[in-house]
Amino acid sequence: MAVKGVGQLDREYNGANLRVGIVHARWNAQIIEALVNCSTKKLRTMGVQEKNIIVESVPGSYELPWGSKRLIDRQKTLGEPLDVIISIGTLIKGSTMHFEFIADATTKALMNLQEKVEIPVIFGLLTCMSEEQAMARAGIDPGKTMHNHGEDWGAAAVEMAAKFGPNAF
Numbered sequence: 001m002a003v004k005g006v007g008q009l010d011r012e013y014n015g016a017n018l019r020v021g022i023v024h025a026r027w028n029a030q031i032i033e034a035l036v037n038c039s040t041k042k043l044r045t046m047g048v049q050e051k052n053i054i055v056e057s058v059p060g061s062y063e064l065p066w067g068s069k070r071l072i073d074r075q076k077t078l079g080e081p082l083d084v085i086i087s088i089g090t091l092i093k094g095s096t097m098h099f100e101f102i103a104d105a106t107t108k109a110l111m112n113l114q115e116k117v118e119i120p121v122i123f124g125l126l127t128c129m130s131e132e133q134a135m136a137r138a139g140i141d142p143g144k145t146m147h148n149h150g151e152d153w154g155a156a157a158v159e160m161a162a163k164f165g166p167n168a169f
Contacts, residue, residue: 015048015158017167021075021082022053023067024124025089027060028131034138035088035124035150042154054082061089061125062102065109072117084161085117086153088124090134103127120160124153 020043024036040053054075058067064087075082087110093099106125114121126149128134135141139148162168 009155009159013046013158013162015043015046015162018048018083018158018161018165019052019075019080020048020054020157020161021068021071021085022055023064023071023085023087024055024057025059025061025064026057028090028092028134030140031090031126031134031138032088034140034148035090035126035153038139038148038150039086039088039124039154039157042151043158046155046158048158060102061091061106064089064106064125065113068110068121069113069117072119081166082119083165083167084120084122084157086122086124086157088150088153090126090128090138092131092134093129099127119165120157122153122157122160124150 022036022039024032026032036055043053044050056067056071058064068085068087072082072085091099091103110121110123126134126137128137136144136146137149139146
């Protein structure tokens, strides 16, 4: 069963002045679409303006760190820097070691990216043992009402940017 990850927020956060980037993989498109849609919906309910949500795609999860870095750089060059970025992908275990290598490399690269770009990078990478698990965590498991983790990532993005983003101090 998928459980909400963020839990009860410690206070209300207003994202009205935040600029949020979302970089998502295209692999496992149905699952990704549900996660991105739920993330953007949560961002909007927390006050982030539609025009301040910049969404880009990359081929797969392995490309998330590079795509995220390049989006951050591009927005800074345009004079419209981001306050936070959400990197969204889905990895589903197969019969080879590919899953472990991609999950480990992508996780470490996204973690390290925060130090390089000095904005929060929200870890939106599902690492699931089956397609059914991934669908459940995207809230699209047929016949079951499950929680979409994109909601948590949107809430975490606003909280982290409001507390610790470049304009928080």
